[in-house]
Amino acid sequence: MLDAKIPSGNLDDKWVDYKGHCKLVNPANKRKMEVIIVGTGLAGASAAAAMGELGYKVKAFCFQDSPRRAHSIAAQGGINAAKNYQNDGDSVFRLFYDTIKGGDYRAREANVHRLAEVSANIIDQCVAQGVPFAREYGGLLSNRSFGGTQVQRTFYAAGQTGQQLLIGAYQALERQVALGNVTMHARHEMLDIVKIDGKAKGIIARNLITGELEKHFGHAVLICSGGYGNVYYLSTNAMGSNVTAAWKAHKQGAYFANPCFTQIHPTCIPVSGDHQSKLTLMSESLRNDGRIWVPKNVGETRKANDIPEAERDYFLERRYPAFGNLVPRDVASRAAKERCDAGFGVGTSKQAVYLDYAAAILRYGKIEVSKQGLSNVAEDQIIAMGKEVVKEKYGNLFEMYAKITGENPYEVPMRIYPAVHYTMGGLWVDYELQTTVPGLFALGEANFSDHGANRLGASALMQGLADGYFVAPYTVGNNLADEIYNAAIPTTHPAFEEAAKKVADRIASLKNINGKQSAESFHKRLGKIIWNECGMSRNAAGLKKAIADVQALKNEFWSDLRIPGEINEYNPELDKANRVADFIELGELMCVDALAREESCGGHFREEYQTPEGEALRDDENFMYVAAWENKGEHEWQLHKEALKYEVIKPSQRNYK
Numbered sequence: 167m168l169d170a171k172i173p174s175g176n177l178d179d180k181w182v183d184y185k186g187h188c189k190l191v192n193p194a195n196k197r198k199m200e201v202i203i204v205g206t207g208l209a210g211a212s213a214a215a216a217m218g219e220l221g222y223k224v225k226a227f228c229f230q231d232s233p234r235r236a237h238s239i240a241a242q243g244g245i246n247a248a249k250n251y252q253n254d255g256d257s258v259f260r261l262f263y264d265t266i267k268g269g270d271y272r273a274r275e276a277n278v279h280r281l282a283e284v285s286a287n288i289i290d291q292c293v294a295q296g297v298p299f300a301r302e303y304g305g306l307l308s309n310r311s312f313g314g315t316q317v318q319r320t321f322y323a324a325g326q327t328g329q330q331l332l333i334g335a336y337q338a339l340e341r342q343v344a345l346g347n348v349t350m351h352a353r354h355e356m357l358d359i360v361k362i363d364g365k366a367k368g369i370i371a372r373n374l375i376t377g378e379l380e381k382h383f384g385h386a387v388l389i390c391s392g393g394y395g396n397v398y399y400l401s402t403n404a405m406g407s408n409v410t411a412a413w414k415a416h417k418q419g420a421y422f423a424n425p426c427f428t429q430i431h432p433t434c435i436p437v438s439g440d441h442q443s444k445l446t447l448m449s450e451s452l453r454n455d456g457r458i459w460v461p462k463n464v465g466e467t468r469k470a471n472d473i474p475e476a477e478r479d480y481f482l483e484r485r486y487p488a489f490g491n492l493v494p495r496d497v498a499s500r501a502a503k504e505r506c507d508a509g510f511g512v513g514t515s516k517q518a519v520y521l522d523y524a525a526a527i528l529r530y531g532k533i534e535v536s537k538q539g540l541s542n543v544a545e546d547q548i549i550a551m552g553k554e555v556v557k558e559k560y561g562n563l564f565e566m567y568a569k570i571t572g573e574n575p576y577e578v579p580m581r582i583y584p585a586v587h588y589t590m591g592g593l594w595v596d597y598e599l600q601t602t603v604p605g606l607f608a609l610g611e612a613n614f615s616d617h618g619a620n621r622l623g624a625s626a627l628m629q630g631l632a633d634g635y636f637v638a639p640y641t642v643g644n645n646l647a648d649e650i651y652n653a654a655i656p657t658t659h660p661a662f663e664e665a666a667k668k669v670a671d672r673i674a675s676l677k678n679i680n681g682k683q684s685a686e687s688f689h690k691r692l693g694k695i696i697w698n699e700c701g702m703s704r705n706a707a708g709l710k711k712a713i714a715d716v717q718a719l720k721n722e723f724w725s726d727l728r729i730p731g732e733i734n735e736y737n738p739e740l741d742k743a744n745r746v747a748d749f750i751e752l753g754e755l756m757c758v759d760a761l762a763r764e765e766s767c768g769g770h771f772r773e774e775y776q777t778p779e780g781e782a783l784r785d786d787e788n789f790m791y792v793a794a795w796e797n798k799g800e801h802e803w804q805l806h807k808e809a810l811k812y813e814v815i816k817p818s819q820r821n822y823k
């Protein structure tokens with residue numbers, strides 16, 4: 167069994183006690199300690215800014231041309247915090263409880279409680295940085311609801327919350343760059359970890375402009391490289407998001423936890439054809455006011471607005487009256503799929519359901535009429551006033567939908583369908599966010615830590631910033647305190663030379679395959695296999711087939727890949743090939759993990775294990791653990807289990823009815 171090093175004591179006191187007793191590094195020593203941070207999205211930028219501010223010598227890396235372009239910038243809907251500004255019954259405990267329940271009792275209590283505790287600090291920190299969160303008329307920060315909760319605790323900046331938070335973290339990071347505490351290496355891709363005496367002591371990074379390999383030393387290495395949803399090829403993730411940094415760490419001994427736990431988001435613009443390379447999210451915030459429905463008749467041909475109210479099935483409100491349209495993502499996604507599979511889908515593909523704003527527009531219009539003290543207002547005018555309110559709240563999302571689909575969502579319901587969005591799995595970390603490789607930490611979406619088998623909306627930004635601003639500065643410091651006796655190791659050390667040679671050899675072997683097929687074509691085929699067999703629902707036969715198919719794809723990749731261009735130059739095809747090679751290996755592990763977990767929980771739905779109503783059926787007796795996989799060589803992994811102990815919350819069948 168794996169030891170997560172959870173501090174003893176009451177749940178409420180663990181983090182406070184930890185902070186009070188962890189080892190510290192004095193300012194003079196901090197200046198000698200070098201910390202490598204791979205990734206400058208919300209998790210990495212906040213960690214780099216915080217560690218730089220503390221006085222450590224930070225080297226930060228990202229593959230984009232600026233930290234400002236990290237995938238985090240795409241986050242739309244909001245960030246949770248237990249501030250209870252609405253006085254609607256929220257508390258640290260309730261955020262903790264909702265997150266544990268939302269994750270279908272597959273997350274670690276101590277980490278989730280810590281996350282809920284620091285959530286309020288994040289908002290204060292970001293407001294101090296100038297993040298323009300939405301405010302009420304009177305100036306107080308505004309909130310809305312996200313799935314799986316009955317309170318309003320989501321802070322937001324229109325539909326651009328990630329962008330605004332990232333600007334905040336970026337400016338904090340740039341301040342440290344200007345002070346000389348952080349050195350920023352943009353357009354650099356980490357391609358391996360360097361280990362000395364079993365500890366992470368540096369990285370090999372490729373300069374993506376020149377192709378040159380560089381060696382960098384660090385007393386600690388933090389992987390903040392984001393999630394791996396692009397293993398499915400089509401996802402809502404940024405096109406560049408990939409698993410390479412986490413996978414290299416895995417190959418160097420870091421266990422990979424719960425790789426099959428993928429989040430499928432219910433409200434995305436449906437796939438429109440075979441030439442598509444990206445899917446677009448319509449933020450979960452839209453479920454605050456939008457109503458989801460399908461026609462009651464199979465094979466309905468009328469346009470949405472021509473279908474009378476009595477012939478519409480608001481299936482989430484019908485099945486889950488207590489949470490209605492705001493059930494968690496896994497539940498909403500499966501319910502939409504069930505309706506489409508049963509023949510009630512809409513649009514040309516019949517693989518879509520409606521997200522309808524007509525009722526909300528009317529409701530908001532009436533509120534405006536009342537607020538302005540008007541009487542005898544025509545319905546047209548009420549609707550026009552309602553549209554203005556909706557525009558204020560969700561305008562950029564509506565505009566995005568209109569641009570992509572050519573339809574006006576103020577006039578006709580949007581068509582949506584579930585799509586891959588987030589990965590709850592990632593590098594296994596203990597309470598200190600340290601992987602199984604000493605000195606190697608993982609933060610943000612790159613780790614598996616806090617969301618169990620299903621992440622609640624608006625909690626990824628919370629976790630990334632909690633890890634970076636508030637957790638890692640303590641936990642990494644606690645470990646660096648033992649490193650003060652160790653001087654920086656020159657990168658001429660044989661371990662660096664060997665690691666660089668290994669990376670160079672791999673790049674050469676990829677380039678020298680000289681086959682006929684592009685990396686993109688392999689990626690697309692991989693995505694289809696994983697989506698079909700390890701996507702929204704899985705079964706043993708399909709997973710076994712997928713494992714064989716991925717292995718065959720891997721052989722084909724390594725014998726027929728073609729990379730145009732040269733190694734020592736700007737070569738995005740080479741970058742892509744490197745990443746696809748890692749995605750293929752990860753794809754196999756995801757299926758291995760999904761096959762081994764003979765239960766359904768959260769986003770992991772095994773068709774063999776469901777309740778009579780079609781809900782996920784957990785097997786707590788046999789599977790209440792984190793599955794952490796150790797790489798043992800080609801196609802081989804060993805399973806290590808971290809038992810999950812629920813001391814405060816009693817696991818039960820999730821119920822949103």
Ligand SMILES: Cc1cc2nc3c(=O)[nH]c(=O)nc-3n(C[C@H](O)[C@H](O)[C@H](O)COP(=O)(O)OP(=O)(O)OC[C@H]3O[C@@H](n4cnc5c(N)ncnc54)[C@H](O)[C@@H]3O)c2cc1C
Pocket residue numbers: 204205206207208209210227228229230233236237238239240241242243244245327328354355356357390391392393402403404407408410411447587588609610611612623624625626627628630
């Ligand atoms: C469309 C969309 C909307 C979302 N909306 C919300 C929301 O409203 N609320 C919410 O809580 N969550 C939301 N999420 C989820 C959330 O955005 C992500 O989980 C979060 O931003 C991840 O942050 P991160 O810092 O861990 O990783 P990222 O932002 O993905 O950053 C990864 C960083 O790692 C770098 N990197 C990666 N590999 C390497 C390498 N090998 N070498 C060097 N650098 C590397 C990248 O350059 C980048 O800087 C949304 C997700 C999507 C897809």
